[in-house]
Amino acid sequence: MIAKIDKSGCISCGLCVSVCPDVFRMGEDGAAEVYVDTIPSKDETKATEAQKSCPVSVITIEQ
Numbered sequence: 001m002i003a004k005i006d007k008s009g010c011i012s013c014g015l016c017v018s019v020c021p022d023v024f025r026m027g028e029d030g031a032a033e034v035y036v037d038t039i040p041s042k043d044e045t046k047a048t049e050a051q052k053s054c055p056v057s058v059i060t061i062e063q
Helices: 015-019 041-053
Strands: 002-005 024-026 032-034 059-062
Touching: 002 032, 015 024, 015 041, 041 059
Parallel strands: none
Antiparallel strands: 002 059, 024 032
């Protein structure tokens, strides 16, 4: 699985980082970013939870 963030719509709330810090982090520009190429299997549930929790729905999880 891979994660993507539409940074143009990110409101920098940090929720994804708090839910799944092994996949998401806050970038130098203040917006969230994905910093792994492939979501580790142990983090797939948390990454999906972050996607569902995003208040502006800018996270996409793909197989």
